[in-house]
Amino acid sequence: xxxxxxxxxxxxxxxxxxxxxxxxxxxxxxxxxxxxxxxxxxxxxxxxxxxxxxxxxxxxxxxxxxxxxxxxxxxxxxxxxxxxxxxxxxxxxxxxxxxxxxxxxxxxxxxxxxxxxxxxxxxxxxxxxxxxxxxxxxxxxxxxxxxxxxxxxxxxxxxxxxxxxxxxxxxxxxxxxxxxxxxxxxxxxxxxxxxxxxxxxxxxxxxxxxxxxxxxxxxxxxxxxxxxxxxxxxxxxxxxxxxxxxxxxxxxxxxxxxxxxxxxxxxxxxxxxxxxxxxxxxxxxxxxxxxxxxxxxxxxxxxxxxxxxxxxxxxxxxxxxxxxxxxxxxxxxxxxxxxxxxxxxxxxxxxxxxxxxxxxxxxxxxxxxxxxxxxxxxxxxxxxxxxxxxxxxxxxxxxxxxxxxxxxxxxxxxxxxxxxxxxxxxxxxxxxxxxxxxxxxxxxxxxxxxxxxxxxxxxxxxxxxxxxxxxxxxxxxxxxxxxxxxxxxxxxxxxxxxxxxxxxxxxxxxxxxxxxxxxxxxxxxxxxxxxxxxxxxxxxxxxxxxxxxxxxxxxxxxxxxxxxxxxxxxxxxxxxxxxxxxxxxxxxxxxxxxxxxxxxxxxxxxxxxxxxxxxxxxxxxxxxxxxxxxxxxxxxxxxxxxxxxxxxxxxxxxxxxxxxxxxxxxxxxxxxxxxxxxxxxxxxxxxxxxxxxxxxxxxxxxx
Numbered sequence: 018x019x020x021x022x023x024x025x026x027x028x029x030x031x032x033x034x035x036x037x038x039x040x041x042x043x044x045x046x047x048x049x050x051x052x053x054x055x056x057x058x059x060x061x062x063x064x065x066x067x068x069x070x071x072x073x074x075x076x077x078x079x080x081x082x083x084x085x086x087x088x089x090x091x092x093x094x095x096x097x098x099x100x101x102x103x104x105x106x107x108x109x110x111x112x113x114x115x116x117x118x119x120x121x122x123x124x125x126x127x128x129x130x131x132x133x134x135x136x137x138x139x140x141x142x143x144x145x146x147x148x149x150x151x152x153x154x155x156x157x158x159x160x161x162x163x164x165x166x167x168x169x170x171x172x173x174x175x176x177x178x179x180x181x182x183x184x185x186x187x188x189x190x191x192x193x194x195x196x197x198x199x200x201x202x203x204x205x206x207x208x209x210x211x212x213x214x215x216x217x218x219x220x221x222x223x224x225x226x227x228x229x230x231x232x233x234x235x236x237x238x239x240x241x242x243x244x245x246x247x248x249x250x251x252x253x254x255x256x257x258x259x260x261x262x263x264x265x266x267x268x269x270x271x272x273x274x275x276x277x278x279x280x281x282x283x284x285x286x287x288x289x290x291x292x293x294x295x296x297x298x299x300x301x302x303x304x305x306x307x308x309x310x311x312x313x314x315x316x317x318x319x320x321x322x323x324x325x326x327x328x329x330x331x332x333x334x335x336x337x338x339x340x341x342x343x344x345x346x347x348x349x350x351x352x353x354x355x356x357x358x359x360x361x362x363x364x365x366x367x368x369x370x371x372x373x374x375x376x377x378x379x380x381x382x383x384x385x386x387x388x389x390x391x392x393x394x395x396x397x398x399x400x401x402x403x404x405x406x407x408x409x410x411x412x413x414x415x416x417x418x419x420x421x422x423x424x425x426x427x428x429x430x431x432x433x434x435x436x437x438x439x440x441x442x443x444x445x446x447x448x449x450x451x452x453x454x455x456x457x458x459x460x461x462x463x464x465x466x467x468x469x470x471x472x473x474x475x476x477x478x479x480x481x482x483x484x485x486x487x488x489x490x491x492x493x494x495x496x497x498x499x500x501x502x503x504x505x506x507x508x509x510x511x512x513x514x515x516x517x518x519x520x521x522x523x524x525x526x527x528x529x530x531x532x533x534x535x536x537x538x539x540x541x542x543x544x545x546x547x548x549x550x551x552x553x554x555x556x557x558x559x560x561x562x563x564x565x566x567x568x569x570x571x572x573x574x575x576x577x578x579x580x581x582x583x584x585x586x587x588x589x590x591x592x593x594x595x596x597x598x599x600x601x602x603x604x605x606x607x608x609x610x611x612x613x614x615x616x617x618x619x620x621x622x623x624x625x626x627x628x629x630x631x632x633x634x635x636x637x638x639x640x641x642x643x644x645x646x647x648x649x650x651x652x653x654x655x656x657x658x659x660x661x662x663x664x665x666x667x668x669x670x671x672x673x674x675x676x677x678x679x680x681x682x683x684x685x686x687x688x689x690x691x692x693x694x695x696x697x698x699x700x701x702x703x704x705x706x707x708x709x710x711x712x713x714x715x716x717x718x719x720x
């Protein structure tokens with residue numbers, strides 16, 4: 018810094034000495050002050066650049082490896098987080114109350130789907146399919162040579178239920194040297210971005226469990242836990258991927274695993290068989306199990322255990338009919354975990370008369386399941402009333418009627434039905450992309466143009482044409498620039514410096530170059546047009562330099578901060594919604610700051626102070642709104658009022674979707690909402706088709 022101060026002093030002396038005869042006493046002081054300020058700013062910026070470079074070099078130095086104590090502590094922390102996460106989920110879905118569903122699983126009889134038995138286990142693979150409790154299932158899993166398991170079955174057979182139960186039991190009985198089971202959805206794995214299972218697993222741990230980044234746990238804990246085999250990945254829903262992606266993922270699993278690497282995988286039977294045939298290989302050394310249909314007596318015992326001490330008088334008749342085989346449709350429906358849960362959710366939890374079950378019990382199982390789906394929404398809404406006090410994870414926060422919930426979920430189902438890309442995932446930013454936007458863009462442009470025009474009209478008395486021009490320009494910019502908003506994905510503001518110092522240093526160097534070039538041009542133009550006046554030259558350099566700073570802040574730094582939200586690692590729909598909203602606020606504040614700077618520059622150019630400042634703020638706000646690549650939150654807010662006017666969704670659409678998740682009707686997968694049970698989605702789709710109700714949800718024409 019002493020060298021920098023010396024340079025400033027020398028430069029100041031030379032410049033002042035050169036122009037001492039032209040400036041006079043007052044000009045001499047002004048010139049000296051400007052030169053010192055400019056040189057000091059340059060030295061300060063260069064000092065910051067050097068600090069960034071030094072920090073970047075230090076960040077590239079090798080970090081100390083975590084100790085054994087830190088790894089053990091990190092495993093305990095992760096085990097606690099996973100336990101809490103899936104205990105909440107089991108409470109939401111009533112999976113273990115009063116006891117886990119009595120599902121029976123056995124080794125598959127389709128030998129083409131499993132590896133050779135001598136590779137899977139020493140002796141006989143011990144999945145017999147008898148009435149085995151979850152404790153015995155875990156013992157059987159631990160007896161496998163490599164502890165790899167594939168859970169197959171049809172829709173609604175309880176694959177995910179078993180995976181959750183295995184995770185909780187493995188955590189409850191985990192020994193210190195055993196890995197921590199972590200359940201992840203296969204839909205989140207992009208094998209192009211993460212070719213190896215370990216890479217994806219480490220990235221998912223870092224995103225889903227931020228507590229692992231605590232300083233006391235050491236550095237790079239997620240990567241270390243995965244590299245040392247301290248994580249047992251439980252990959253759920255392989256069947257939810259497209260055909261080619263499913264086969265690629267299965268092949269990637271085989272490439273990634275070696276030695277005693279452990280794994281649990283769930284998939285529908287037919288989709289798994291297709292993938293095995295496509296790649297010509299099974300999952301190496303993995304036991305493969307399928308569900309055994311639940312017998313009527315087992316289902317009857319479970320339902321009876323769920324009844325209150327004094328049940329409705331009709332329940333003994335229903336239980337006896339199920340137990341003796343006098344209710345064939347009811348026996349078929351309750352042979353799966355989904356059917357058993359539907360009966361419990363629609364008739365036991367709300368404590369209503371179960372007599373309709375006997376009426377449908379002699380018909381077809383499809384009719385009975387449709388009846389249960391009809392009753393599901395009213396039953397859940399009435400059983401889970403909004404919490405009066407602090408928010409509770411399994412009760413909605415707002416009051417909705419069953420009719421409203423049914424209509425709005427039907428609209429969601431309609432949007433998934435007409436989707437060409439994905440019939441399972443619904444994202445909040447998809448709402449804007451599936452509605453015409455020309456009319457709303459025109460109205461927004463006209464509205465902002467009128468406001469801007471009126472402000473300038475009132476501020477520039479005697480120059481009313483300025484207001485007209487400003488209004489027309491504003492309207493044109495809004496109409497043209499907002500077209501892409503409705504198809505953009507959400508983004509977030511990435512303010513972390515770690516690992517990005519080199520990128521930031523490049524941004525700062527680019528900013529310096531732009532500022533110096535613009536200021537030099539301003540100095541030259543001021544010198545030429547100011548009749549070789551040093552005052553005019555320095556004033557022009559200062560103003561143009563400030564303009565360059567504004568340009569850098571508005572573009573370079575905003576684009577450096579703005580990052581797309583990666584759907585494969587997003588934590589929840591609400592988190593992506595809030596992140597894009599925060600990014601929008603940051604851009605607006607940056608735009609206002611740039612507009613304020615522009616206003617001061619305009620004031621220096623002899624414009625009226627009020628016109629300069631207010632006009633600069635208005636134009637800066639507009640600039641902050643349109644700059645950037647992610648405007649999903651703005652497009653959402655321009656779309657939801659139109660959907661609410663049609664009755665398709667409420668004004669508080671995100672609140673409703675969150676409450677539907679708390680009710681157990683929807684589930685979240687990263688940033689997406691999905692129907693928790695595909696059977697409910699299919700039921701609503703059939704109702705749309707039968708009643709012709711889909712026409713009520715067709716988008717309005719753009720004009």
